Amino acid sequence: MLAPAFNDPALASQAVFRTVMEAMARPGLPRPLTARLTPPAPLSVTAAAVALTLLDYETPFWLDQGLAGGEVAAWLKFHTGAPLTENPAQAAFAIISDPAAMPDFETFAQGSNEYPDRSSTLVVQVARLDQGERLALSGPGIAGRRSFAAAPLPQDFRARLAANRELFPRGVDLILVSADAVAALPRSLRVAA
Amino acid sequence: MSQSQPCSPPPAEAGSRRAAMALLAQARTSEIAQGLKALAQSLRYVELRPAATGLVMVRGRIGGDGAPFNLGEATVTRAAVRLDSGEFGSSYALGRDHDKARLAAVCDALWQSETRREAVERHVLAPIRARLARECTKKREQAAATRVDFFTLVRGED
Numbered sequence: 001m002l003a004p005a006f007n008d009p010a011l012a013s014q015a016v017f018r019t020v021m022e023a024m025a026r027p028g029l030p031r032p033l034t035a036r037l038t039p040p041a042p043l044s045v046t047a048a049a050v051a052l053t054l055l056d057y058e059t060p061f062w063l064d065q066g067l068a069g070g071e072v073a074a075w076l077k078f079h080t081g082a083p084l085t086e087n088p089a090q091a092a093f094a095i096i097s098d099p100a101a102m103p104d105f106e107t108f109a110q111g112s113n114e115y116p117d118r119s120s121t122l123v124v125q126v127a128r129l130d131q132g133e134r135l136a137l138s139g140p141g142i143a144g145r146r147s148f149a150a151a152p153l154p155q156d157f158r159a160r161l162a163a164n165r166e167l168f169p170r171g172v173d174l175i176l177v178s179a180d181a182v183a184a185l186p187r188s189l190r191v192a193a
Numbered sequence: 194m195s196q197s198q199p200c201s202p203p204p205a206e207a208g209s210r211r212a213a214m215a216l217l218a219q220a221r222t223s224e225i226a227q228g229l230k231a232l233a234q235s236l237r238y239v240e241l242r243p244a245a246t247g248l249v250m251v252r253g254r255i256g257g258d259g260a261p262f263n264l265g266e267a268t269v270t271r272a273a274v275r276l277d278s279g280e281f282g283s284s285y286a287l288g289r290d291h292d293k294a295r296l297a298a299v300c301d302a303l304w305q306s307e308t309r310r311e312a313v314e315r316h317v318l319a320p321i322r323a324r325l326a327r328e329c330t331k332k333r334e335q336a337a338a339t340r341v342d343f344f345t346l347v348r349g350e351d
Contacts, residue, residue, distance in 0.1 A: 004239055010245075
């Protein structure tokens with residue numbers, strides 16, 4: 001059975017949008033994020049909040065294996081009006097519940113040099129935003145260097161981020177959500193080897 | 194909504210869900226509330242989509258089959274509810290009356306339950322239908338009373 005979404009859609013999604021925007025402006029810096037939601041499992045509360053805020057009828061979304069097949073698709077479609085797509089290359093947003101097994105970034109929309117905005121944004125549910133392999137980040141929005149870690153992530157995550165940076169201005173953006181925080185890894189990011 | 198209602202029957206066939214919603218669209222909030230009160234003492238439901246007001250673009254076609262054009266925007270309030278018994282109801286209503294949209298969605302959900310449809314028809318829809326018919330007759334009579342039959346004398350061709 002369908003569950004309700006935000007109690008106060010306008011104000012709640014504005015608050016989440018503000019948090020995501022600040023996370024995007026300071027790559028790799030987790031911002032606290034809470035929401036009062038009861039999304040269908042295995043979609044996390046914070047991932048649901050981000051999805052409800054960003055999805056609309058013009059943004060096809062893709063779900064990974066863990067999320068597809070359950071009630072998640074119906075819930076998101078009802079509350080956002082966004083269409084579900086089976087093809088990750090057509091997705092404006094991809095929601096990933098099993099980050100260790102996430103597909104290569106190349107399977108998602110990369111945008112074009114003329115329209116780099118036509119790329120996928122990956123919303124990734126991670127367990128923690130303070131543990132795991134340390135990455136030294138630099139680039140726009142970071143004064144000097146910033147240390148970032150999240151778990152779980154794929155073994156070759158560092159190499160994937162580096163390959164994504166090579167494509168600039170094309171490439172995907174990542175929004176990582178833990179149980180109580182959100183951090184962003186946009187395509188402008190540089191990772192020290 | 195304004196007090197003057199269009200004097201035409203809802204276009205959908207009688208007894209359909211669409212006809213029920215067309216009737217609710219022309220109802221007053223107080224009418225729906227009274228009908229629901231008569232139907233059940235306490236209705237338990239979850240507001241899946243709390244009533245929210247927005248704009249919809251109304252499109253038209255000249256003569257009904259010309260090229261479509263945007264006529265203008267209309268203020269619409271929508272709501273969606275789920276009864277504790279599982280039925281889902283939704284509604285869109287002109288104007289910004291949140292209660293009306295919510296109560297109409299509740300009626301929609303009740304109407305879909307086989308066991309309660311008859312009660313909705315009797316307690317909620319029938320009084321609205323009767324009131325609309327009364328107003329329609331009155332308007333017709335008022336218009337008929339002022340009717341003037343014009344006639345023109347044929348002018349001779351001389």
